Amino acid sequence: MRAAAASMPMGLRTGIFLLSFVGFGTKAGIVPFHLWLPKAHPIAPSPVSALMSAVMLKTAIYGFVRFTFDFLGGGPAWWGYVVLLAGAVTGLLGILYALTEHDMKRLLAYSSVENIGIIYLGLGAALVFMANNAPVWATVALVAALLHALNHSLFKSLLFLGAGAIADATHTLDIEMLGGLLKRMRVTGTVFLIGCCSIIGLPLFNGFVGEWMLFRSFVAGSELPGILSAIVLPLMAGVLALIGGIAAACFAKLYGIAFLGRPRSLDAERAAEVAASMQAAMALLAAACVVIGILPGIVLNPLTVLARELLHTPALPEAVLPIAHTLPWIAACVAVLAIAAAGIRRIKRTVPTWACGLPALNSRMQYSSAAFSKPLRKVFSRVYEADRTVEVLYTQQPYFPKSILYRSVRTTSFEKSLYRPAVDAVVGMASRLRRLQTGNMQVYLLYIFLAVIALLVFMRFA
Amino acid sequence: MNPAIDLIQSLLLVAIAPLVSGVIARLKAQMQNRRGASVLRPYADLLKLFRKHDMAPDTASWLFRFAPAALFAVTVTAAAFVPVLHASALFGVGGDFILLVYLLAFGRFFLMLGAMDGGSSFGGLGASREALVSALAEAPLLLALTSVAILTHSISVAGIVLFTLQQHPFQLSAVFVFALGALVLVAIAETGRIPVDNPSSHLELTMIHEAMVLEYSGASLALIEWASSIKLTLILALLIGVFAPWGMAAGASLVALALAPLFFALKLAALTIAIAVLESSIAKLRMYQVPDFLGMASALAILAVAFTALMR
Numbered sequence: 019m020r021a022a023a024a025s026m027p028m029g030l031r032t033g034i035f036l037l038s039f040v041g042f043g044t045k046a047g048i049v050p051f052h053l054w055l056p057k058a059h060p061i062a063p064s065p066v067s068a069l070m071s072a073v074m075l076k077t078a079i080y081g082f083v084r085f086t087f088d089f090l091g092g093g094p095a096w097w098g099y100v101v102l103l104a105g106a107v108t109g110l111l112g113i114l115y116a117l118t119e120h121d122m123k124r125l126l127a128y129s130s131v132e133n134i135g136i137i138y139l140g141l142g143a144a145l146v147f148m149a150n151n152a153p154v155w156a157t158v159a160l161v162a163a164l165l166h167a168l169n170h171s172l173f174k175s176l177l178f179l180g181a182g183a184i185a186d187a188t189h190t191l192d193i194e195m196l197g198g199l200l201k202r203m204r205v206t207g208t209v210f211l212i213g214c215c216s217i218i219g220l221p222l223f224n225g226f227v228g229e230w231m232l233f234r235s236f237v238a239g240s241e242l243p244g245i246l247s248a249i250v251l252p253l254m255a256g257v258l259a260l261i262g263g264i265a266a267a268c269f270a271k272l273y274g275i276a277f278l279g280r281p282r283s284l285d286a287e288r289a290a291e292v293a294a295s296m297q298a299a300m301a302l303l304a305a306a307c308v309v310i311g312i313l314p315g316i317v318l319n320p321l322t323v324l325a326r327e328l329l330h331t332p333a334l335p336e337a338v339l340p341i342a343h344t345l346p347w348i349a350a351c352v353a354v355l356a357i358a359a360a361g362i363r364r365i366k367r368t369v370p371t372w373a374c375g376l377p378a379l380n381s382r383m384q385y386s387s388a389a390f391s392k393p394l395r396k397v398f399s400r401v402y403e404a405d406r407t408v409e410v411l412y413t414q415q416p417y418f419p420k421s422i423l424y425r426s427v428r429t430t431s432f433e434k435s436l437y438r439p440a441v442d443a444v445v446g447m448a449s450r451l452r453r454l455q456t457g458n459m460q461v462y463l464l465y466i467f468l469a470v471i472a473l474l475v476f477m478r479f480a
Numbered sequence: 481m482n483p484a485i486d487l488i489q490s491l492l493l494v495a496i497a498p499l500v501s502g503v504i505a506r507l508k509a510q511m512q513n514r515r516g517a518s519v520l521r522p523y524a525d526l527l528k529l530f531r532k533h534d535m536a537p538d539t540a541s542w543l544f545r546f547a548p549a550a551l552f553a554v555t556v557t558a559a560a561f562v563p564v565l566h567a568s569a570l571f572g573v574g575g576d577f578i579l580l581v582y583l584l585a586f587g588r589f590f591l592m593l594g595a596m597d598g599g600s601s602f603g604g605l606g607a608s609r610e611a612l613v614s615a616l617a618e619a620p621l622l623l624a625l626t627s628v629a630i631l632t633h634s635i636s637v638a639g640i641v642l643f644t645l646q647q648h649p650f651q652l653s654a655v656f657v658f659a660l661g662a663l664v665l666v667a668i669a670e671t672g673r674i675p676v677d678n679p680s681s682h683l684e685l686t687m688i689h690e691a692m693v694l695e696y697s698g699a700s701l702a703l704i705e706w707a708s709s710i711k712l713t714l715i716l717a718l719l720i721g722v723f724a725p726w727g728m729a730a731g732a733s734l735v736a737l738a739l740a741p742l743f744f745a746l747k748l749a750a751l752t753i754a755i756a757v758l759e760s761s762i763a764k765l766r767m768y769q770v771p772d773f774l775g776m777a778s779a780l781a782i783l784a785v786a787f788t789a790l791m792r
Binding site: 200201204211215220222230233234236245248249253255256259263264270271273274275277279337341343345348352353354356357359362367370371379383385390392396397 | 535
C-alpha cells in the first residue's frame, strides 16, 4: 500500500486523506462528528465505558495515524492545519461542554472529546513539521500524540471505573446529589483524585508528560522557515493552555462537588467503600499514572522507537531529553517538602464549620455544581446560549419564597444547527417523492410501461 | 553551575517572601496616611500561626490538611526554577517555563480542593472564582513566556535569564514590550492583587483568595500564607530575571556575586513600590470585568508570539 500511495496522483491522495480524516474522526469523536460519543459512552456499564474510551477511541487514532503517516507518508502543510484546527475546536468545545455537565459519566465522555482534541493537536503539528522538512520535531509531536493517547486510556479508564464505584455505592451519578465521598470511600476517593490530577496535566502525573512534549514541539514550531507555521504552532501552545485551564476548573468542580464537603443526599451520606477487587483495579491504573508521570522514560523510549520507524528519523532532539531526568528530581523535591510541611508538629482539633453565628450549616448551603461553573459559563455564554428558567414559589410574604427552581439548558448544538437541516432536507424530499405513490394500480402499471419504453429507447441508442 | 549558590538563592527567595509582603503592606499603609505595621510583621504572624491550634471542619477529609502542604511544597519547588542572584537555578537545564507554570497550577488546584472540603458556601465561592481567573490566566502566561523563550532560544527559565543578561539593555526586541505587558497583567491576576483580587478584603462580594482560606487556621494557614508570599516574590523575581536581569552574576566572579543582592533588592523595591502605588490608586474590578482584563493580557501575549515570527 505504501508503494501504491507513493505513485498516486495528488488529487487521489488528498481524497484519501480527507475521507480517512472524516471517517476516523467520526470514530474518534472530533467536533462536529462527536454527537454520538456523549450519548453512547455513558449508557454502557462503567467497565465497558472505560474500555470504549480507553481502547475503542484509540483504534480510530491508530487508523488515522496508519493512513496519514504510514500509507500516505504525510502530505502538504494544509493537511496539518486542518488537523490542528479540528484538534483545537474539539479540545475547546469538548471541555466547555464537559464543564456544564452534572452527570459524572457524561462529563467524562465530553472530556474524552477534549482529549481526542489534544491528540489531534499533536498529529496536526506532526504533519506540519513533516511538510516543512523537520522530521525530528515531527517525531516529537507524534510521540506526544501517541503518549497522550496511552495516558488518556489509563486515566480515563480509572475515572470511569471510579464513576462505576460511585454508582455502586450511592446509586446515582448526578454530582449534585453527592458530596463528602472522600471521607466515606477513602481508596476510591484517593485514586479518583490521582485520575483528576492526571487528566488536567499536573506535573508528576502522566497527563503532564504528553502535554509537555506537545508544548515543546509547539515552541519548536517557531524555528520553521514558513511564517504561517512559525506563528500558528506557537499560538497553539496558548490553545492547549486554555484547554488545560478550563479542564482544571472542570475537574476541580467534579472532584470538589462529588468527593469533598458535606453529602448532598442520604445515599451519599450512607456510601461505603466498594469491594476490594474494584479498589485494586483502580489502584493499579492510578499507580501506572503516577509511575509514568515520574519516570516517563519507560514509555517514552518504546513510543519513540515506534514513531521513528513510522517517520524514518534518526533520533529525538537533545532539547526534549531533560524532562525525563528532571521529573524524578521534582518528584523527590515535592515529596520531601510536602512530607516536611505535613509533618510540622501541631495540635489538631476538629470543629464545626463556621456558620456566621447561625446554628448550623446544611448541605444546601454549599456551592452546587451549577454554581461552581457559573462564572466560566457566563464568560463563554456565546458557546452555550443558555436557555434559563427561574420559577419562584411564594407563600404569603414576597421576600421569603418557599422554593426556587432554576434551570439552565444549553441551546447550541451541532445536532440542531448542522445535522437537523440535512436530515430535514432528505425527509422533505422523500415526502415530496411520495406523491408518486398514488395507491392506484393503473398508475403503477403506467410507471412500469414508461420504464420499459425508456429502457428500450436507451438500449437502442446506447 | 554551583549548586551551593543555587540552593542559597532559592532559600533566599523562600526566606524573604514574607518580608516582601510586609513591605508592600507598610508602603500601602503609609500611602493611605496610616503608620502601618512593621515590615517584619508577616514573620511574627507566621510564627504565631505555627504555634496555634490547627482546626479542621468536622466534614473535612484528609485532603483538607494535605492541601496546604502540597501547595507549599510545589511553590517552594517552583522557587528553585528562578535565578535571583546568579543566572542559574537548582533546576537549571530541566527547569523550563512549562513545568514552572504547571507547578503553580498544581498548587492552585489543591488549594481549590481544600477550600471546597470546608463544607461552607465560602469555600466553593472562592474556588469557583479562582477557577475562573486561573483558567483564563494560564493561556496568556504560557504564551508570553513562549514568546520570550522563542527569542532567547531557551525554554529553561535560567537559560532565558542568562540570554537576556548577555544582551545590551537597549538592544532588546519589541517582543519584550508585549511580553512584559502580558506578564505584568497575568502576574497581578496570578498573585491575587488589586484590581483582580483584594488581598485584604473579607467581603463576600469581592474576595477570591481569602474566601478559599477562610476555614484554615494554625499551621495550615501559615503554610498557605507563606506559599502565597513565596509565589508573589517568585513571580516578581521572574519578571526581574526575564526583563531586567542586569546586575545579576553570571560567572564565578565574587565581586559580581557580592553586588547582585544589592541590585536585586533595588529592583524588588521598585516593584513593591509600583504594587503599593497601584493598589492605593485604583479600585478593584468587578468580577466579570476580570475576563476582559485577562483578554487584554491574552491579546498582548498573542501579539508577542506573532511578532517573534514577523520580526526575525
